[in-house]
Amino acid sequence: VSSEKYQVAIIMGSDSDMPIMNEAAKVLDALDISYRAFISSAHRTPKKTACIVQDAEQNGAEVIIAGAGLAAHLPGVIAALTVIPVIGVPIKAGALNGVDALYSIVQMPPGIPVATVAINGGKNAGVLAAQILAAKYPVVKEHLLRMRKKAAEDVVNKDVKLAQLGMAQYIKEMQ
Amino acid sequence: VSSEKYQVAIIMGSDSDMPIMNEAAKVLDALDISYRAFISSAHRTPKKTACIVQDAEQNGAEVIIAGAGLAAHLPGVIAALTVIPVIGVPIKAGALNGVDALYSIVQMPPGIPVATVAINGGKNAGVLAAQILAAKYPVVKEHLLRMRKKAAEDVVNKDVKLAQLGMAQYIKEMQ
Amino acid sequence: VSSEKYQVAIIMGSDSDMPIMNEAAKVLDALDISYRAFISSAHRTPKKTACIVQDAEQNGAEVIIAGAGLAAHLPGVIAALTVIPVIGVPIKAGALNGVDALYSIVQMPPGIPVATVAINGGKNAGVLAAQILAAKYPVVKEHLLRMRKKAAEDVVNKDVKLAQLGMAQYIKEMQ
Amino acid sequence: VSSEKYQVAIIMGSDSDMPIMNEAAKVLDALDISYRAFISSAHRTPKKTACIVQDAEQNGAEVIIAGAGLAAHLPGVIAALTVIPVIGVPIKAGALNGVDALYSIVQMPPGIPVATVAINGGKNAGVLAAQILAAKYPVVKEHLLRMRKKAAEDVVNKDVKLAQLGMAQYIKEMQ
Amino acid sequence: VSSEKYQVAIIMGSDSDMPIMNEAAKVLDALDISYRAFISSAHRTPKKTACIVQDAEQNGAEVIIAGAGLAAHLPGVIAALTVIPVIGVPIKAGALNGVDALYSIVQMPPGIPVATVAINGGKNAGVLAAQILAAKYPVVKEHLLRMRKKAAEDVVNKDVKLAQLGMAQYIKEMQ
Amino acid sequence: VSSEKYQVAIIMGSDSDMPIMNEAAKVLDALDISYRAFISSAHRTPKKTACIVQDAEQNGAEVIIAGAGLAAHLPGVIAALTVIPVIGVPIKAGALNGVDALYSIVQMPPGIPVATVAINGGKNAGVLAAQILAAKYPVVKEHLLRMRKKAAEDVVNKDVKLAQLGMAQYIKEMQ
Amino acid sequence: VSSEKYQVAIIMGSDSDMPIMNEAAKVLDALDISYRAFISSAHRTPKKTACIVQDAEQNGAEVIIAGAGLAAHLPGVIAALTVIPVIGVPIKAGALNGVDALYSIVQMPPGIPVATVAINGGKNAGVLAAQILAAKYPVVKEHLLRMRKKAAEDVVNKDVKLAQLGMAQYIKEMQ
């Protein structure tokens, strides 16, 4: 395991979770936050999972993002091993569409919280990690405020476009 | 930790789960199956949980019964540490009435199963443990068949009573 | 009906369940466990179902795996006829996506348990059957431990690949 | 088993279901329909259940009402043994409040229907049985129409009372 | 409206329900039961719905099958207008996949039952209608028994095929 | 039926719904809006229900509030008979706690809407009725704005009290 | 922002909601009701949302239709800012298929109602807006009654077609 410092550890239970978890990484990239990504299963590689948590602690990680589907134990198992805040991403998978993962992640017992975001909410996991870091790193806060402003402008631009085109035409152009 | 042999380990995440888990113990007592009961949380005492699994393996346990409520990770975390069959009991607790625990226990990913019984199904966890042991221990099988016969007779007796009393009277006597 | 011995009976309510139930068979094949597969419906062929259970008992089956969708009564009906442990596989089918099957299988009344695995959890049914047999057959236990080790190595290899490629490239190669 | 004729068999899986099933009996009593009530479990006494179905067929039963809770297999198991129409009553019990029983009863596979009524809908099971019999027994139809008229009058009387008292006073008198 | 007699009225709320309701009709055709099919909405054509019920009563219908999706009021509205038994078919439609229709149909208040079958259970609505008619029409009962026997033979044939081919080959041939 | 004019008709399916529906009436009283309350069931008294709708139309009602539990058809049945806006109140009743009523009321098909409020949302039905009337009756709008202001002041006062007492003391005083 | 008067404001949280919200606009167009459509997010542009509500009030809007998916706060946030009646349209989006949006919109606390329609019920939002306006604008009422009549005729025509073709042929022609 490397010894390079990183601010956020992104841990996923399976590589099938990667497209969602990459949304978190893209936010961190955009906000100049360093991170390292890992694949480790709470059930298939419990010891490796513990090592990754140790790696994260030793390399200065201040937030951990963990995503898993089905009986999604990974975020809770990680939260049990550290007091670094753990953000849990329930992944939509299998017959229950992620409701199982949501309940497995959010309903943690008293004392060991997981900060849960929406099902498949990879992007928001990245944003929440940044918001947590922003208290310490003013530059992250500035980036976040700029990102918010940009998102607001996007909405405003769409509203202007709607006022110009009307709904029928707008819908046509979306297709 | 003791070195006395036992056939079944009963592990619960909190002592509030005990009234349900005791239903399993009562079945094992009735069927002359030895067991040892533990309290250990997947999240508050992850290392202790691993030690208990080791204790169970070393002392010859052939089945593990694990019960937990809410984001019930305990059965799955144990199943990740051993190939002894793990029976999971979702405990009814909190706002979701045990649906969260059911999903957290039954929806295990491929490779690491937990044999899940009904919400608050402590008794059935005991019976299932006995059925697993029965292949190896003919006396357990005999006990089980006797227990089944007894349960059938109870139903028959109630049906006879109903035929004699009629429903209205039967209901009165139940109160 | 044949008189060849087998360790596991796999019973499905309909041939539409076969792709899922075959996942169980593949595990048993990989672990050198003998099995026989049957199609029999709890509702369309109740007597045949009873005969299959008898066949299983007479031919030495030590575990029964039963899968069904919708109002999935098959596993419970079988469990009522034998004390051999019954593993239930809820099949995703119809408008409720397998939640109906899950509830119909897992919520068995006291005294007659079904060891329930995840919706469409055919593979885990096979693994659980093997874990039950492993107490009696040390070679099965060895196979299981090897399978677990292999699964852990797969995760580790993917994690190494991720460390080398990064997420963006890894995702591209997955497509 | 007796040889007296009856029009409806009422079968319940446990005597804890009796208060709900008695609502069906009360309707049948009120409509002068003969019935016989049984306790028999799909799982604890599968053979007895089959005998009761045979008894019902031999004694001329034209409708069967079956009630059960949890993984409520009883109505479906009975429906598999006869072509007499089976009315299923999901009983509210356990952590899932009867949703498990509803799904286990209503989601029957093609070919073997169960006529399902509301959770704890014992009264409606009796009414539905009567409606089925009414095609053959004009007197039952008359009784049913009278019962409907009576129920309508009850509503009308309450509406008159409300017009006289106003809501505030009506509520006071209800307490 | 015609004056030809028919045994069953099939009423659907929208022509989009027809593929499911036609499954009921196919069963009735196969069992030589006469029926007439109608489209009428509880909400868009409430008076027409009442006329159809009257038409059904006058032309001797002994069972009504009603199917609807979403807030599926049609079966209950019809049941309020007649004491002919009404079979309700919840249609899978919209965002809730038919759970809304199931609850709207099955949870009828005391006094006005609807005999509910599975979501999209058109075929079972036909079978249940036939079972209700069978008490009066021995030929229908014979047909039903033959249909059951045929369904059982289909299962047996598939089981034989499975015994011959094995699962892997059987699955290949299914594709 | 009377010929006095009223602005709102309040219709409930059963007098057991009255405590919730009275919350609507209390709002209307407080805002000086005239109303008349009725009990009429969509299923037990369908004709009376139609008469009440006619009465409402003839006596100038501009909004109808309808509440029902279980398979709550009343609001939709009323909406089918008039173009006066219908506000539906799902009543919590039975095993499903009002989810059945919510789905039966809100999931109306295209063309016939019901303006649905929260489960047991009697008060909000009254407020919504007032908001609908406010466009035409400026005095109602003034009353509504005053009611809103009062509600805001209540919150502010509680916040002041909290600032003075602290949470521990505030909780004690609440008991 | 413009100063042209309009009767209805249609506000959506994202342009991905537009195909559904356009169904409302189409109804308003058909009924000659003036409206203006806006895109504004409760979360990304909270101030703009408040400005739009002000714009609506100043330009005479008498109804607001607001649609949103996921944690659909937009309708409730708008309802908090005005006493104009707000119609909420839960949009089907994400893993929970719109159940999250339905609950977020319909379960408003006492005092601040949102008139909720079905998931993706854009058309009914338009119809409900028209029904609210109809009390004040007799021409809208006439349009509504004509639209209802037309919808009823469509059903009747389909029923006639079914009587002529039979189900099998009708289904063929639908494809």
Added chain:
Amino acid sequence: VSSEKYQVAIIMGSDSDMPIMNEAAKVLDALDISYRAFISSAHRTPKKTACIVQDAEQNGAEVIIAGAGLAAHLPGVIAALTVIPVIGVPIKAGALNGVDALYSIVQMPPGIPVATVAINGGKNAGVLAAQILAAKYPVVKEHLLRMRKKAAEDVVNKDVKLAQLGMAQYIKEMQ
């Protein structure tokens, strides 16, 4: 509003949420973290809510904890006004037992996350706030580790007690 600095703002929508939110406060007290508690509704006092967020920002708050029941918009509305991390506590209230609040809080759209904890998870909101602060305040981290150790010891002590007493006796002493 005061000008005293505080690290955490606790905001609840209603004083009925206070017993749950006080669990968060108790954790903060135990860990020597300063906080200020507010009552403000997203719907009844939207402007006050915005002022409180401003107050929190100006007085140095680094985390906001917001709790609400039903259509629980408060946490999301606050998250829209600041980039300070917002922890959302779904409160169990009303007919849906907090599932509505959970979905309304956790399913936030991309860009504006709320860190969601369990239904009624007030204690975990406090712990999560402390974990977020711990990166900047080493003393908080020490406190957290001590609290974890204490919680683990509690579990161990209970396990020792269980080993001494056995389940039957332990249960008796719990009562």
